Amino acid sequence: QVQLVESGGGLVQAGGSLRLSCAASGRSFNAYSMAWFRQAPEKEREFVAAVKRAGASTYYADFAKGRFTISVDNAKNTVYLQMNSLRPDDTAVYYCAAEDFESGLLEGDFRFWGQGIQVTVSS
Numbered sequence: 001q002v003q004l005v006e007s008g009g010g011l012v013q014a015g016g017s018l019r020l021s022c023a024a025s026g027r028s029f030n031a032y033s034m035a036w037f038r039q040a041p042e043k044e045r046e047f048v049a050a051v052k053r054a055g056a057s058t059y060y061a062d063f064a065k066g067r068f069t070i071s072v073d074n075a076k077n078t079v080y081l082q083m084n085s086l087r088p089d090d091t092a093v094y095y096c097a098a099e100d101f102e103s104g105l106l107e108g109d110f111r112f113w114g115q116g117i118q119v120t121v122s123s
Contacts, residue, residue: 002026002112004096009117012086020081022096022114031098034072034079038092050105051079059105086121094119
């Protein structure tokens with residue numbers, strides 16, 4: 001059984017920063033791809049960022065480029081999302097996702113998901 005546990009969400013003012021963490025655990029699980037998605041109220045879940053191959057490749061949604069940074073600690077099977085210059089429209093539930101083999105970056109490409117963590121940015 002693979003478990004993903006997110007932490008680091010909360011309430012922040014516009015222009016502030018937050019760092020999300022997601023720790024993956026499970027017998028023999030070794031993440032190949034780890035990603036963040038988010039879902040704002042009344043909107044569909046969307047891709048935010050991903051990291052593959054032990055950090056060798058990173059991918060970002062356009063809205064995340066220049067503001068968000070994804071990184072991974074392979075020894076801890078943990079992925080981080082540093083979010084800077086936060087805006088009210090970044091308010092959403094952020095989900096961690098993981099896969100242990102090469103896959104795409106769509107929701108359906110990830111088998112393992114965290115429960116989600118709330119990020120609220122006030123204006």
